[in-house]
Amino acid sequence: MEKEVVVAVGPQSSGIAHVISHVVNELRVPLLSFATDPTLSSLQYQYFLRTVTSDYFQMYAIADLVDYYGWKEVIAIFVDDDNGRNGISVLGDALAKKRAKISYKAAFSPGATMSDIDDLLVSVNLMEARAKKLGMMSSGYVWIATDWLPSVLDSSDFNKDTMDVLQGVVALRHHTPDSDKKKTFTFRWKNLKSIKTSRFNSYALYAYDTVWLVARALDLFFKNGGNVTFSNDPSLRDTNGSSLKLSSLRVFDQGQKLLQILVGMNFTGLTGQIQFDPQKNLIHPAYDVLNVVGTGLRTIGYWSNYSGLSVTTPEVLYTKPANTSTSNQKLYNAIWPGETIRRPRGWVFPNNGKPLRIAVPFRVTFEEFVKKDKGPAGVKGYCIDVFEAAIDLLAYPVPHVYILYGDGKRNPSFNSIVNDVAQNKYDAAVGDIAITTNRTRIVDFTQPYMESGLVVVAPVKETKSSPWAFLKPFTIQMWGVTGVFFLFVGCVVWILEHRMNPEFRGPPRKQLITVFWLVLLTATTSWEARIRENTLSTLGRCVLIFWLFVVLIINSSYTASLTSILTVQKLSSGVAGIDSLISSPDPIGVQDGSFAYNYLIDELHVPKSRLRIIKSEAEYVSALQNGPKGGGVAAIVDELPYVELFLSNSKCIFRTVGQEFTKSGWGFAIWSTKRLILTVFGQAFQRDSPLAIDLSTAILQLSENGELQRIHDKWLSNNECSSQNNQVDDTRLSLSSFWGLYVICGGACAVALVVFICRVYCQFLRYDPETEEPEISEPESARSSRRSLRSRSFKDLMGFVDKREAEIKEMLKRKNSDNKKQISHISDVQQNSPV
Numbered sequence: 001m002e003k004e005v006v007v008a009v010g011p012q013s014s015g016i017a018h019v020i021s022h023v024v025n026e027l028r029v030p031l032l033s034f035a036t037d038p039t040l041s042s043l044q045y046q047y048f049l050r051t052v053t054s055d056y057f058q059m060y061a062i063a064d065l066v067d068y069y070g071w072k073e074v075i076a077i078f079v080d081d082d083n084g085r086n087g088i089s090v091l092g093d094a095l096a097k098k099r100a101k102i103s104y105k106a107a108f109s110p111g112a113t114m115s116d117i118d119d120l121l122v123s124v125n126l127m128e129a130r131a132k133k134l135g136m137m138s139s140g141y142v143w144i145a146t147d148w149l150p151s152v153l154d155s156s157d158f159n160k161d162t163m164d165v166l167q168g169v170v171a172l173r174h175h176t177p178d179s180d181k182k183k184t185f186t187f188r189w190k191n192l193k194s195i196k197t198s199r200f201n202s203y204a205l206y207a208y209d210t211v212w213l214v215a216r217a218l219d220l221f222f223k224n225g226g227n228v229t230f231s232n233d234p235s236l237r238d239t240n241g242s243s244l245k246l247s248s249l250r251v252f253d254q255g256q257k258l259l260q261i262l263v264g265m266n267f268t269g270l271t272g273q274i275q276f277d278p279q280k281n282l283i284h285p286a287y288d289v290l291n292v293v294g295t296g297l298r299t300i301g302y303w304s305n306y307s308g309l310s311v312t313t314p315e316v317l318y319t320k321p322a323n324t325s326t327s328n329q330k331l332y333n334a335i336w337p338g339e340t341i342r343r344p345r346g347w348v349f350p351n352n353g354k355p356l357r358i359a360v361p362f363r364v365t366f367e368e369f370v371k372k373d374k375g376p377a378g379v380k381g382y383c384i385d386v387f388e389a390a391i392d393l394l395a396y397p398v399p400h401v402y403i404l405y406g407d408g409k410r411n412p413s414f415n416s417i418v419n420d421v422a423q424n425k426y427d428a429a430v431g432d433i434a435i436t437t438n439r440t441r442i443v444d445f446t447q448p449y450m451e452s453g454l455v456v457v458a459p460v461k462e463t464k465s466s467p468w469a470f471l472k473p474f475t476i477q478m479w480g481v482t483g484v485f486f487l488f489v490g491c492v493v494w495i496l497e498h499r500m501n502p503e504f505r506g507p508p509r510k511q512l513i514t515v516f517w518l519v520l521l522t523a524t525t526s527w528e529a530r531i532r533e534n535t536l537s538t539l540g541r542c543v544l545i546f547w548l549f550v551v552l553i554i555n556s557s558y559t560a561s562l563t564s565i566l567t568v569q570k571l572s573s574g575v576a577g578i579d580s581l582i583s584s585p586d587p588i589g590v591q592d593g594s595f596a597y598n599y600l601i602d603e604l605h606v607p608k609s610r611l612r613i614i615k616s617e618a619e620y621v622s623a624l625q626n627g628p629k630g631g632g633v634a635a636i637v638d639e640l641p642y643v644e645l646f647l648s649n650s651k652c653i654f655r656t657v658g659q660e661f662t663k664s665g666w667g668f669a670i671w672s673t674k675r676l677i678l679t680v681f682g683q684a685f686q687r688d689s690p691l692a693i694d695l696s697t698a699i700l701q702l703s704e705n706g707e708l709q710r711i712h713d714k715w716l717s718n719n720e721c722s723s724q725n726n727q728v729d730d731t732r733l734s735l736s737s738f739w740g741l742y743v744i745c746g747g748a749c750a751v752a753l754v755v756f757i758c759r760v761y762c763q764f765l766r767y768d769p770e771t772e773e774p775e776i777s778e779p780e781s782a783r784s785s786r787r788s789l790r791s792r793s794f795k796d797l798m799g800f801v802d803k804r805e806a807e808i809k810e811m812l813k814r815k816n817s818d819n820k821k822q823i824s825h826i827s828d829v830q831q832n833s834p835v
Contacts, residue, residue: 004230005029006252007214007262012203014040014083021045026233028255030262032210034203036147037083038090042280047259049280051210052203053174055087055146057285061172061303062144063094065289068309068329069343070395071142072694073103077120080107087146099693141337142344145171147202150290150297154201166292168337174202175286175302176271177315185270202271209269217262221254224261229253272315286314291334301331345396355399359417360384361431362406365591365617366642368715369432378402379430382715386449386699387430389707393698398691400428410615411593418443434595434639447696449708450641453660454596457643458575458635459624460655473561475734482554485742489547490515492749496540496756539752546748550741557733575635577658582606586634589614589623596637599662620646624654641716648717 007030011017014037021040024031030047033040038056042048066074076091078084084107092102108120149166150173176182185208189200230250252258266275275283286304290297304314306322309329333341360370360379370381377384379402391398403426406412414433421429422442434452435445466472474482494515575581581588582604590597592615600606612633614620626632635657638646643656702708 004228004250004252006228006255006258007032007218009207009210009214010034014086015081017048018082021048023249024048026251027249028252028259030255030259032214032262034206034210035083037086039082039086047255049259049262049276051213051274051282052206053285053287054281055083056090057305058146058172058287059087059091060094060305061287061289062091062146063098063100064303064308064329065144065170066095066100067098068331069142072100072396074100074144075104075106076102077106077108080109143169143337145169147172147174147287150288151201151203153297155199155204157199160295163292163295167294167339168335169292170300170334171290171292171297172287172303173290173297174206174271175288175304175314176202176205177313179268179270179272181268182270205270209271209274212267212269213262213265213274216267217258217265220261220265221258224257226254226257284314284318289331293335298335300334343395345394355401356427358400358402358428358430359405359420359426360402360429361412361414361417361433361593362404362408363432364409364411364615365620366432366645368645369641370430372404372408379404382711383430383432385711385715386702386708389702389711390449390695390698393701394694402430405429405431411591414593414595415439432641436595444692446692447699449699449702450712453640454578454599454637454662455640455643455656455660456575456578456581456635456637456658457624457647457654458573458657459627459653460573460657469565470562472565473558473733477735478733478738481735481742485547485550485745486516489543489745489749492543492753493540496537496543496752499760500537539756543749543752546745550738550745553741554738557738561733573655573657575657578604578637578661579658581635581637584634585610586628587612587632589620589633589636589638591620591636591638591642594638594642596639600637617646621650645716 005027008020008024009032011020012034014035017031017033017035017037017040021031021033022045024047025045028047030049031045032049032051034052035050036052036055036058038054038059040048040050040054074095076088078088088102088105095101106120108116112120149169149171154173182205229252231253233249233251263276263280266273268274273284277283284304284306286302286306288299289301289303289309291300292298301309301311302314303309304317306314306324307317307320307328308324309331310317311330311332335341336344362372363370368382370379370383372378373380384402391400405417405420405426414431415438417426417429417431417433418439419442420426433439435448471479494511498511575584587610588600588606589612590600592613597611597613600611601608612623614623614636620636623632624636628634636643640660647654647656699708702711
């Protein structure tokens with residue numbers, strides 16, 4: 001630096017790079033470094049440019065690998081220097097975003113001996129030998145190495161023994177495109193006679209591109225009029241006794257200009273596109289994902305911050321839209337330690353080497369959910385199978401042992417189980433423990449695997465058929481409106497048919513019978529012929545067509561509703577639901593240990609004196625059969641899964657009544673100090689434990705692949721009589737569903753009447769003899785007589801309406817003829833009279 005340097009290249013060591021960055025920052029000399037320490041930043045060091053990919057991106061690539069394979073905890077082994085510590089810090093942040101973490105950090109000094117490494121691995125695996133001797137390179141273990149391993153393997157020759165030790169290791173290497181330029185350089189390098197080895201790693205390629213970057217930048221710098229001049233910096237002075245010779249250092253005057261040229265460079269080198277982002281890091285960071293197999297390295301995929309893990313090269317992906325979704329992540333199969341392609345399950349929970357102590361309620365009732373067994377596990381049942389199936393789907397093993405909770409004489413208190421888990425007496429609990437608000441305050445719950453809720457189960461009996469059942473399909477309002485429309489349509493038809501149809505004439509009694517007989521015929525199946533025979537007017541037939549449209553729909557609906565009432569609704573219960581049960585003074589049954597007991601008291605304010613504890617399934621049946629008068633209960637309030645199982649064996653003599661009045665689910669639970677509870681109603685886990693999220697995902701997988709339903713069908717019978725609805729009102733037809741039909745029919749009748757009245761009135765005007773007389777002078781007495789005639793015109797109109805149509809037409813015809821003759825006679829008289 002004493003010899004007026006304009007650009008510094010290197011170093012690879014992050015520790016040295018930190019020191020040099022301070023110096024070049026003061027001298028305004030751009031530093032192009034191969035250091036990968038993520039804490040080296042242009043924000044702190046203005047003249048620092050990184051010409052390799054930062055370890056920041058490598059740590060996120062490792063986090064994506066861990067997430068891709070479903071692991072949740074890792075042990076980090078690293079060199080205890082600035083670069084190692086800073087890289088592991090970034091790795092911890094990256095894993096946290098993937099809901100994973102570093103469970104143990106094993107650091108060794110840069111100059112560690114083999115004995116130090118032995119001790120380190122002992123602390124990692126609680127054994128007394130190195131990884132190979134410990135069997136830590138065998139099946140079940142996963143080793144992920146950073147780019148240091150491929151760099152060493154690429155630049156040196158190793159024997160078979162060394163490669164055997166590394167079998168199954170997954171490592172990352174800087175990705176460099178397999179371009180023609182790179183192939184040409186490699187060929188030329190191998191043909192050089194002066195070099196001792198023909199092998200080189202990715203850092204050598206980055207160094208080659210860095211030198212060309214400097215050359216291109218300086219060429220552009222001089223072309224743009226740049227000058228290499230230096231000046232002294234008064235702040236750089238030697239202190240007494242100092243050997244640093246700071247006074248000999250000089251500041252590059254146009255360092256800022258050269259820096260801007262370097263940052264703006266854009267060309268294609270051996271490592272790909274050379275271009276810097278705003279943070280002065282190379283764009284498009286990418287890595288090859290390698291697997292040590294046999295005597296070499298096998299590429300199983302690629303990682304880039306553009307699209308994550310992929311089997312397609314990053315250069316191809318850069319031409320497509322970015323996609324880092326989970327479904328888009330893919331790698332080829334890796335050969336893991338132990339020469340297996342089966343994905344290792346990773347870390348063991350808990351990581352203290354001891355199995356989880358899982359409390360299982362020693363049930364007396366409904367043992368299908370969980371019960372004692374003589375098998376190796378000691379327990380079996382629906383809950384156990386669901387838990388084991390979910391555990392098998394985890395990417396890591398969870399050793400556990402079941403411990404029965406209770407004396408086997410009565411159901412244990414589930415609140416006590418939860419409290420014991422919270423107090424660290426057990427690591428977990430598996431059983432039919434419902435999710436309640438109070439329990440969620442001390443444990444976390446996972447995705448429910450079975451819906452639940454409180455329901456009311458009561459005895460039912462067959463109801464006798466009512467002789468008035470035929471009236472039930474319609475409401476009273478519907479019956480009334482239908483009857484009114486029968487009368488209304490009958491009157492309209494009589495008005496329209498009375499003048500021209502002889503069957504609608506005669507004595508009033510005969511006319512009424514005819515009208516109602518015709519209207520009632522529309523409800524039968526032989527109405528078509530009857531209408532053609534009994535109606536003659538066009539308007540009358542139109543009205544009946546609209547009325548028939550209404551009758552057909554109402555008749556079909558009535559038949560369907562009546563069929564439902566007579567064939568389906570044959571059961572009844574004295575209890576309609578939870579509201580009617582609470583309002584009555586009758587005793588209520590509650591299963592022993594169920595949270596329904598406290599819920600009825602605290603939430604629904606039911607007196608304790610009304611509650612009866614049901615301790616066995618036999619007592620469950622007898623309490624319902626005996627009823628309140630026989631020392632039993634009116635109904636039992638219990639959780640839905642128990643009720644469904646009970647009803648499946650009750651031959652449908654009991655049913656659920658009303659609706660569910662609470663909703664919950666079954667699953668697992670965890671406490672905040674890594675305590676697990678598997679519940680029949682909910683899954684609860686320790687707070688912030690990865691088990692909660694992982695088991696939730698496993699339960700969703702069980703539901704999607706049908707395994708959850710298979711387990712359900714194995715242990716729980718399908719119930720075909722779990723509920724009953726005895727509400728006839730639900731099937732009764734009301735006016736609100738048919739008022740549109742009545743409006744259409746009423747409108748058609750009104751239009752027909754208006755047309756009929758207009759037509760009759762026009763005929764009546766023509767029928768009046770004085771209306772059509774010619775205008776001739778007449779005496780005053782005649783005008784007086786005419787006014788008297790008009791005053792009686794309404795009576796004449798009614799009489800005219802009552803006349804037959806044929807008679808009216810004949811009278812009008814004759815009147816027209818007489819008028820013509822009279823006019824002709826008057827005309828002749830006027831012609832023969834003397835002028």
